[in-house]
Amino acid sequence: MDLRDRTFVVGGASRGIGHAIAAELVRAGARAVMVSRSAEAVEAAAAELGGRATPVAGDIADPGAPDRIREAVGERLDGIVVNSGGPPLGHALDISDEDWRFSYELLIGGPLRLLRALVPLLGDGGAILFVTSSSVRQPITGLDTSNVLRPGVAALAKVLARDLGPRGIRVNSIAPGRIDTDRLRGNDEARAAREGREVDDVRRDSASQIPLRRYGEPEEMARVAAFLLSGDASYVSGAAIQVDGGLVTAVP
Ligand SMILES: NC(=O)c1ccc[n+]([C@@H]2O[C@H](COP(=O)([O-])OP(=O)(O)OC[C@H]3O[C@@H](n4cnc5c(N)ncnc54)[C@H](OP(=O)(O)O)[C@@H]3O)[C@@H](O)[C@H]2O)c1
Structure with missing residues (x-):
């Protein structure tokens, strides 16, 4: 993929998902x-990925975070992954x-401030990717x-796809x-405690509602993310891509 020597901020x-995206980008030759x-956690995660990863x-x-992140980026930025923990x-x-x-x-508030600080660094070919949830289609x-x-x-x-498109920036x-991360495991544990069930039973039940009959791996999100951030997706903007094993049944 067309990612070599590009620089991305990954929230x-x-x-979890953010770590897998950073790892995939670094594997493809990006920073x-x-x-x-x-x-402590982000420094350990970056050290694991080697010299092309910088922790912040x-x-x-x-509201103070965007300036610190911008300082760590330097002059050149090619993309931003808007991601954090769940609500x-x-x-x-x-x-x-x-x-x-x-x-x-x-x-919303934090991501808006982050993008206000970082979008000026993006040029033609820049890419923004939000990690959302199946809840955008189905509660x-x-x-x-x-x-x-x-x-x-x-x-x-x-x-943003509409407003930044004329500058060659895709969103x-x-x-x-x-996706099998700490966040999902925590949610399953909370449900098991609430319903007086074993966590494994809750996970099996939850996976059985997915057409592919399993949870996704963070790396399966990361590969799609890397494609959307790369020049290979040069005419994809304003798209909302589900990575859910068929979970959302709404049409289209
Ligand atoms: N996993 C799923 O199945 C799933 C499904 C639907 C939506 N999502 C959404 O996808 C996103 C990522 O999920 P995940 O499963 O990868 O979560 P996760 O395993 O809980 O990981 C969250 C990551 O975000 C960091 N983080 C949390 N709050 C933050 C904040 N306020 N500012 C900066 N970093 C923050 C965490 O590190 P620190 O604790 O050090 O900050 C951690 O690195 C979340 O928004 C989640 O709601 C996930």
């Missing part, structure tokens, strides 16, 4: 500026105002922060279904 990169809240400790919801579980009317505000900052029971706010993120990707999103 939420110490583990990755990896961001997560825990300095920062909380995407923190809190819960049903709409039970979620506190504080958790709603936190979820907004995590999914997930018990995850209403995501069900309400993620469709807004998908809309943000669309309006897309990928929507994971159930």
Whole structure:
């Protein structure tokens, strides 16, 4: 893929989907500026990927983070992966105002500030990729922060594709279904505790609802992400790609 010597900022990169994307980019010869809240975790993750990975400790919801990330990037940037941890579980009317505000900052406010700081560094051929969720197409029971706010993120990707297209910058999103990461394991454990069941039983049940009958691997997200960030996807913009083993049954 056309990624060699390009530089990407990857959010939420110490583990899970973000880490797999950073690893895939580095494997393809790119440089990755990896961001997560825990300095220790992101430094260890970057060290594992070698000299083309640079760690930056920062909380995407923190208004001070974009400047620190921009400093770590230097002059040249080719793409941005907007990704972090997931928002809190819960049903709409039970979620506190504080958790709603936190979820907004995590999914929309923080990403907007990050893009304001970094988009000026992108030139013709630049690419932005949002990691969203299957909730952009179909609500997930018990995850209403995501069900309400993620469709807004998908809309943000669309309006940015419109606004940045004339500068040659492409904007897309990928929507994971159930990818086997700490986040998903935590959600399965919470459900098992709530329902008084074994975690393995919850996982089997959950996987059985997916047409491919299994959870996805972070690397399966990363390969799609790398394609969308590369010049090989030069005419793909404004697209929302599901990577979900067929989980979302909505048409189209
Ligand atoms: N896994 C799935 O099946 C699935 C499904 C649908 C949607 N998603 C979404 O995809 C995204 C990635 O999920 P994942 O499963 O890879 O999650 P994960 O395993 O929990 O990993 C999250 C990563 O983001 C970092 N992070 C968390 N909060 C952050 C913040 N405020 N600022 C910067 N970095 C932050 C974490 O490191 P630190 O803790 O050090 O910050 C970690 O590196 C999430 O938004 C999630 O909701 C995932």
